[in-house]
């Protein structure tokens with residue numbers, strides 16, 4: 093296990109919803125596109141009719157149990173992939189060590205939050221939406237626009253096109269039109285440098301020998317991320333469903 097992740101606690105399957113039945117998991121449709129695997133839904137529907145199996149709803153005992161009122165770091169510990177967990181912490185720590193202000197540090201801590209357990213495609217836009225009710229407008233803006241800015245060098249600000257992107261996408265990759273336009277818009281915006289600093293402290297070369305304890309950010313989170321008393325996912329905000337989808341990612345509907 094990655095250092096500083098809280099040890100997971102798993103539910104007893106007997107105490108899960110639909111206990112005693114086979115609970116089938118249908119992958120989210122967006123994950124099936126373009127894969128060589130056929131759409132599994134018809135076969136699972138057949139299985140339901142033939143065997144009495146049901147589709148999973150609610151807690152999956154194979155996933156770490158979430159607290160009843162989950163807070164931001166609970167999603168880090170119990171839902172995010174190891175790479176996302178370490179990447180976000182390393183980026184925020186790099187900004188902190190460079191003496192950046194807390195707005196930049198929290199933006200770095202949250203910048204790829206969508207990749208943790210929800211959605212990779214257009215992750216800056218998804219991430220900005222997820223956090224918008226809980227952070228300043230500037231932080232959400234910076235997270236959204238880092239999506240575009242990381243494709244464009246700004247050598248005067250100290251950012252060159254990441255070597256990792258030549259490997260990820262190939263050296264001939266050109267970003268699409270909407271990303272080019274977003275970059276143009278951001279360049280003249282008053283918060284440009286907040287978003288640009290995300291791209292500067294983004295740790296493009298993943299370092300699996302550097303453990304950062306998330307607890308060092310507790311105070312900064314307390315000052316810059318308004319955690320709802322009901323827990324993320326249960327505050328009836330316009331984005332609560334996004335957080336619930338990470339709590340119960342296997343729900344059939």
Ligand SMILES: [Fe+2]
Pocket residue numbers: 203204215216238239
């Ligand atoms: Fe990113």
Ligand SMILES: [Fe+2]
Pocket residue numbers: 179183203204294295
């Ligand atoms: Fe990143």
